[in-house]
């Protein structure tokens with residue numbers, strides 16, 4: 001799985017090299033980042049650290065946005081040195097010009113709520129009162145024979161076939 005991140009890092013470097021018509025030294029890439037941050041660029045060490053947990057939860061956006069975001073920090077540092085602001089115009093130029101991505105300043109889904117899949121169960125109570133969004137764990141228990149009842153109408157809750165992400 002980290003291979004996809006390595007591939008994306010390399011693709012970002014090739015794009016930057018084609019754009020600026022000069023080579024850039026490849027960074028050391030580590031996956032030892034935990035917690036809220038998706039990625040961190042260590043400028044003077046030419047090193048990138050990525051959060052595999054957040055990668056698993058947001059794979060497509062992570063590859064597209066986060067990897068380019070962090071690579072752009074290293075490219076900006078190689079081009080302009082330490083005097084620039086982290087998310088200043090030089091970094092934004094690389095995000096827009098080289099990667100054609102919106103330069104979101106913060107490392108977005110680091111602060112995003114985790115999305116959860118819900119399985120919609122119903123009883124016979126009218127409208128939304130009869131709707132029960134189950135977690136994947138609870139939905140799995142039902143598949144194993146566990147039953148849940150509505151306290152009001154006393155009916156066994158049954159899966160509607162409907163799922164949604166909250």
Ligand SMILES: [Zn+2]
Nearest residue numbers: 069073086105
């Ligand atoms: Zn940043």
Ligand SMILES: [Zn+2]
Nearest residue numbers: 123125150153
């Ligand atoms: Zn009910």
